Amino acid sequence: xxxxxxxxxxxxxxACGIESEKNKLDYLIIDKGMIVNSIFNYPLxxxxxxxxxxxxxxxxxxxxxxxxxxxxEALEYYRRVASFxxxxxxxxxxxxxxxxxxxxxxxxxxxxxYKSKNIVxxxxxxxxxxxxxIPGENLPKVTHYYKEAHPYYDMNIxxxxxxxxxxxxxxxxxxxxxxxxxxxxxxxxxxxxxxYWAKPDxxxxxxxxxxxxxxxxxxxxxxxxxxxxQNSKNSFYIQNDFLIAMTGYQxxxxxxxxxxxxxxxxxxxxxxxxxxxMMTNTENVYxxxxxxxxxxxxxxxIENSRIHSKVIVNDIANRIKVK
Numbered sequence: 320x321x322x323x324x325x326x327x328x329x330x331x332x333x334a335c336g337i338e339s340e341k342n343k344l345d346y347l348i349i350d351k352g353m354i355v356n357s358i359f360n361y362p363l364x365x366x367x368x369x370x371x372x373x374x375x376x377x378x379x380x381x382x383x384x385x386x387x388x389x390x391x392e393a394l395e396y397y398r399r400v401a402s403f404x405x406x407x408x409x410x411x412x413x414x415x416x417x418x419x420x421x422x423x424x425x426x427x428x429x430x431x432x433y434k435s436k437n438i439v440x441x442x443x444x445x446x447x448x449x450x451x452x453i454p455g456e457n458l459p460k461v462t463h464y465y466k467e468a469h470p471y472y473d474m475n476i477x478x479x480x481x482x483x484x485x486x487x488x489x490x491x492x493x494x495x496x497x498x499x500x501x502x503x504x505x506x507x508x509x510x511x512x513x514x515y516w517a518k519p520d521x522x523x524x525x526x527x528x529x530x531x532x533x534x535x536x537x538x539x540x541x542x543x544x545x546x547x548x549q550n551s552k553n554s555f556y557i558q559n560d561f562l563i564a565m566t567g568y569q570x571x572x573x574x575x576x577x578x579x580x581x582x583x584x585x586x587x588x589x590x591x592x593x594x595x596x597m598m599t600n601t602e603n604v605y606x607x608x609x610x611x612x613x614x615x616x617x618x619x620x621i622e623n624s625r626i627h628s629k630v631i632v633n634d635i636a637n638r639i640k641v642k
Contacts, residue, residue, distance in 0.1 A: 320434045321345050323635055324426055326414055326574065327441035328354045330376055330397060330621045331608035331628060335439050336406040337377040338632035344639070347435075348406060349428065351413035355397045357445035358390060362487065363467045365390045368514075373622035379403055417577050424603070437635050438578065441607040441627075442571045444616045449566040451479075455541025461562045468495035475558050477501045477546055479538060480565035481510045486521045488563055493530050501557060502532040503548055538562065570610045578604050582613065589613035596634040597627055605631045 325335045328350035339346035353359055367374065371381040371388050379400045383392045401408065409430075417438070418425040426433040448463035450456060465484070468491045476497045478488050481504040493500045502525070509521055524530040533548055540547035546559045575582075575590060580599045583589040590613055592599045592606050599606060607627040612618035 320423055320436065321347055322435070322639060323437040323439055323632075324349065324424070324433055324435035325439045325441060326350075327443060327608070328352075328408060328410060329357055329441060329443050329608065330355060330374070331443075331624055332439075332441035333397060333400060333404075333406060334376040334625055334628035335441060335607055335632060336408075337400075337404050338628045340404055340406070342632055342636040344632065344636060346407060347409060347433065349409045349412050349414060351411065352446070353410055354401055354408065355394060357443050358393050358397070360445060360464055361390045362465050362491075363390065367393065369620065369622050376400060376625055376628075377404055414574065436639075437603045437605065439605045439607055439631055440571075440574060440578070440610055442574060443609045444568045444570045447569050447571060448564070449569060451538065451564060451566065453539055453541065455546075456564075458541055458543065460543070460560065461541060461564065463564050463566065465563055465565065468492045468497070471561055472496040473498050474560040475499045475501075476561050476563065477503060477538070477557070477559050478563045478565060479503050480567075481506050481508070481513075482565070482567070483513055483517070485563075485565040486513050486517050488565060489530055490517065490521060490524065493524065498560075499558075500530045501559075502530060503536050503538050503546075504532060504534050505537060507534050538564075568616065569614055570616070575610075580604065580606075585613075587613040587615040589615065595630075597631045598634070605634075607631055 322344040323346045325332050325348045328348050332348055336348045366387050366389050370386055371383045375381045377400050381396045413429045415429055416427045423434050423436050424438055465488045471492045474497055476492050478485050489500050489502055525532045536548050536550040538546050539549045541562060545556045547554055547556050579601050581591045583591060590606055597605045608624045609616055609619045
């Protein structure tokens with residue numbers, strides 16, 4: 320029987336594994352995708368906001384070519400961390416269900432079954448996008464993720480969103496040869512928290528007409544060659560080859576519900592947990608990282624949630640020693 324099963328092989332899940340190694344606990348890290356799956360899905364040329372030292376875990380130095388590391392440098396770093404600590408990983412394995420049996424959990428995946436005294440949810444949020452739920456959303460031309468501009472050269476592109484991701488996609492595709500770039504934005508303006516160097520850039524491109532923007536508008540229908548946009552006054556169609564919906568992402572509420580985790584009565588559906596040890600209302604179920612913020616996915620980052628791993632594993636190790 321495991322002392323703890325860690326769900327999620329992102330940086331915080333790996334940090335929980337490292338603390339388990341330090342405390343000589345019997346653990347396993349399971350992820351339905353690859354190691355640091357969310358970082359892999361970032362745009363190819365993405366640069367982190369944080370500096371390298373704030374992304375470090377396990378006392379392994381993160382050396383990058385510049386002050387703020389790139390996606391590829393982060394992927395290499397976390398692979399190196401996992402190898403250095405010889406972390407116990409089960410990748411491309413999805414958790415299907417849980418059963419509480421006395422003092423332990425029985426965990427069922429699509430590949431195996433496990434028993435564990437404790438469960439740590441470090442699932443992040445990037446795997447589950449907000450869907451539009453409109454006709455045509457399942458067409459191949461629609462995506463909720465962005466890798467690079469090359470596929471969109473000489474194409475009519477529409478982007479949904481007003482935050483950093485949407486702005487980055489609009490500027491990147493515009494500068495790398497898209498035939499036309501259109502932003503469709505529910506709000507009346509570009510969000511104020513957009514990166515300080517990107518906000519004036521996108522606003523100037525919109526002002527000069529290089530990038531078209533429809534504010535206080537929504538895409539309501541998608542077809543092979545067009546999209547239908549609606550605002551408070553009317554609806555209209557524009558030519559479109561690809562729709563990139565940067566509508567944001569949400570935590571895996573399915574797992575939280577299966578473990579009977581309760582939520583605050585707030586707009587963010589914030590999970591309830593004890594801040595002193597990160598345990599939820601379900602005994603021996605812990606939360607780590609971004610998942611702690613519920614729908615407020617900009618509250619927790621790698622740099623401010625690394626501490627969760629030490630808090631959680633210390634609590635588990637102390638309880639085991641007492642027994």
